[in-house]
Amino acid sequence: MASGSFSFTLYSLFLGMNFIITETLKAIKELYNEEVAESVINLQETRKEFEGQVTIVVFPIVRFSKQSPEETANAIGNYLVERVAVVSGFNVVKGFLNLSIADSYWLNLLNSDLLSADFGQIKPNGKKVMVEYSSPNTNKPLHLGHVRNNLLGYSVAELLGAAGYEVIKVNLVNDRGIHICKSMLAWQKWGNGETPESSGLKGDHLVGKYYVVFDKEYKKEIEALVAQGQTEDEAKKNAPLIKEAQQMLLAWEAGDEAVIALWRKMNGWVYDGFAVTYQKLGVDFDKYYYESNTYLLGKDTVEEGLAKGVFFKKEDGSVWIDLTAEGLDQKLVLRADGTSVYITQDLGTAQMKYDDFHMDESIYVVGNEQDYHFKVLFLILEKLGKSWAKGLHHLSYGMVDLPSGKMKSREGTVVDADDLIAEMVETAREKTETLGKTNDFTDAEKTELYNNIGLGALKYFLLKVEPKKRLLFDPSESIDFQGNTGPFIQYTHARIKSLLSKANYQLTADSSLYSVDLAPTELEMIMLLAKYPEELVNAAKAYSPAFMANYLYEVAKLFNKFYHETPPIVREENQLLKQHRLNICRLTADVLKKGTQLLGIQVPERM
RNA sequence: GCCUCCAUAGCUCAGCUGGAUAGAGCACCGGUUUUCUAAACCGUAGGUCACAGGUUCGAAUCCUGUUGGGGGUACCA
Structure with a gap:
């Protein structure tokens, strides 16, 4: 696992609200004379149906307060309101202490942190990670399964890069x-x-x-x-x-x-x-x-393993490793005739890659039908005492299935990558022209836009699903362009860009903005946007573009709600309010752009 | 047989380091455009979170078992 290797300081943990935890610990100390661990304080966002933004779950505290959940919540709530300036109020529902945080806190967060140029940038962690993906055979064209692999590998590499790693992307081609x-x-x-x-x-x-x-x-x-x-x-x-x-x-x-x-x-x-x-x-x-x-590599490693007593030779000359103690089987690592098997070359290749780059971690993006193979491979390298073995990780993803079952190249039941891409781009063209949105575009602009939208739809469709889950693709049903889709996010971005250009927007984030009236949806947006860095880190840690995809969808959805319920910002006469709202728009566009980039999706300026 | 992954609305998916009444999109039905892009927004309807136990103040989430499906299983890669 990669955990622990992320350098992540800004707004770490829950919207920068660590001080709530600190203060609550103090409250427990003063009120009940108990020193409790930080983990006892369970913070979460307040559900929309209640007043407040941050909720402390008091059940775990009850055993220290020796009072009812309600009494405990009220006592802590009173303490926090008295001692912490930005805690402007509280209410208690069952065992939940809902805290209201003053608008000034959120405005301050928006203007001084979120709108700063380095928002969302994670410091380099000094570590190097290799991502191997694609890994095609050279006997047939790429199909939808490869597309998933490629997009996944690329996106994970981007995510890790954004989360502070130096990334090396490699392709191991099966050309023989x-x-x-x-x-x-x-x-x-x-x-x-x-x-x-x-x-x-x-x-x-x-x-x-x-x-x-x-x-x-x-x-x-x-x-x-x-x-x-x-x-x-x-x-x-x-x-x-x-x-x-x-x-x-x-x-x-x-x-x-x-x-x-x-x-x-x-x-x-x-x-x-x-x-x-x-x-x-x-x-x-x-x-x-x-x-x-x-393909000839790995024989040295086999020798090494024999010398170290990790492998053993059978009478016929074949070389094996016994993994029964680990709950696995005996595994052949070299044939009796001295030729390599799959795992022999993977042992050698792993060594070669490490010798080439000395990376701290190495990720293999390979389908889940090879789970067992990688389990064995990593285990063998560990048993051989390779210091770098613990940094190896198999990013296993589910197959792409058709309604009829598995895709099979030889039976012609594959969804060809080139065909699919062409269809997606063509669909993008048809939909866009039906909407009449590109009448003033040049041909070059149209080509670029249709490519971006068609591929945006495809990429989002494949990446929004958790990697390890199998994916169902029905060729008779076209991939959506509405709702929870790539084009929806692209559209939202284009909409904001259009708005900003109409308003001749310039970023300013001065202190006069700290006192504007904050609408409820605006507050929601600030909270959601503030989560970008931790969403990024979580996605990188989990090797899951799906985390990022789902987050971006939430951002786009909330923005559209805000856009719809807010009177036209361009015509807003209160200049302060106008600036404030445009700042939120611009921040939203930035987050959408940065985030989609990590998925390999381009967001257009107009569409 | 053994190992492993998966199971949430009609469909496709979120939610899973345990927290309040399980959320979206699509499809269906209804509404919104003389207001910054309707690829949008708002609403109605839709659930035995596969099943059964267990742990807990609290389980879709953790544990055990069962069922169903995918994948793997000693000289393919």
């Missing part, structure tokens, strides 16, 4: 293996020299096409063999195509020039295709690792 050979073989046999240029197909889609061709032809062979009396399992092993693919893999490993050349050519097409998709998604990487370079 039997699956790659399948595409290569099929292209060689049935491709007729087709290239991205000759076909007009995007490179990754072209290669993916041959991956599907392979599967089709392979299945035909299996059927034929089964018809000849073989069992299905036998047929799968004996089909000439699979044997040929295996031969090709051996040739690749032996460095066969022709095979390597083909591999280079086709992977090159795929990388060109991926680059386009990554660019559209707005994700990037500081470094790429390739399995063709790392």
Whole structure:
């Protein structure tokens, strides 16, 4: 866990109200002569149906006061009103002490803290974290599952960066293996020299096409063999195509020039295709690792483990680790023939990454079907005594399912990333033009806007759900643009920007603003906006963009309520009040912009 | 079999370090535009928080068990 490594001082803990805790502790000392731990004081926001902003739950205090909850609450309430200037009143409902905090406190918070230039900036913590994400295979184009991975990884990296880390984003590309050979073989046999240029197909889609061709032809062979009396399992092993693919893999490993050349050519097409998709998604990487370079790694680590007695060798020469004491199984770490398995190379790659960057933490954004693998991997590294092993974390996320179940590349039931992005952008265009909002936009502005909105809708849709939960995507139902969506937040931002420009807004936050009348919704907004830094830190700590997404939605929703119930601010004649309200608007826009950026979402100035 | 994750409104999701009468969006129904962008706002309706126990002043939240679903499970990655 990353907890403890966040440097977070400003407004830490509940809207800067630590002093309430301190004062309540004093009250308990004076009233009941008891020294109690801070954790006994349970602060929460007052529910809307009651008067006040901050509530102390008195039940835990009752055992020290030895009075009824009501008596205790009243006594503490009186004490606080007398001793603390900004506590302007209180009421007691059952065991809840609701405190009213003077407007001056909130206005002061708004003008001196929230509107300062460094609001929401967290000090660097001097720590380095690596985020590995995307990690595609080079035999097929990206689909919706990869999109979730990419957006999640990118956003978590952004969140950690904003929360004070130095972040290194890496992509570990699975560019070798039997699956790659399948595409290569099929292209060689049935491709007729087709290239991205000759076909007009995007490179990754072209290669993916041959991956599907392979599967089709392979299945035909299996059927034929089964018809000849073989069992299905036998047929799968004996089909000439699979044997040929295996031969090709051996040739690749032996460095066969022709095979390597083909591999280079086709992977090159795929990388060109991926680059386009990554660019559209707005994700990037500081470094790429390739399995063709790392698949032989890890054998040193195996030696090390044998020497340290962490691993043991069986009679056939295979190397194992016994994790039964930890409630897991025995796990193979090196085959009898001396070749690597998946975990062998991951051991080696983990070491390589650490040697490259010496990071304090390392996050693997990988689907939850690999939970067991990472549990074992991290455990092994710990047993090997790697000091950095405790900084490793598997950010496990749920699969994206269709109403029909799992997406399967070979069965063509995948939602293709490029298609989906194009559809989202197209929908954004249609909706926007129906609303007639872009009539005075240039073509370039339109293109940019539709991209931002379409991708904003997609990104928000995928990120607002808790990572570990599986996600249901129904292709027959388009992703919403209204309600709890990306475009709603984008719209709110654009609305504020338009308002500020109409009002020729300039930021001022002088002391005369400390005495304006504060409307109830304005107070709510100040409280909500003040929570941005802690929401950010919580999201980073939990590796959860969903926290940020849901927070931003609340901010946008509350702003729209405020906007609707407040008379036109641009025409407000009381200049002080006008400035005050515009300050809140501008702060809201800032928070929305900063927050959406961490989700990889762009907010437009107009829409 | 064993391990693991999930289960909240018709649908998609919040809420989970225990706190007041469980919240949003979509869909449905009704209302709001001579006022700064109606991708908005306001309202109606919708719940056995899968089920059963337990801990507690207090449980959607913690513990145990059951059911249902996803994933994994020793030479794929």
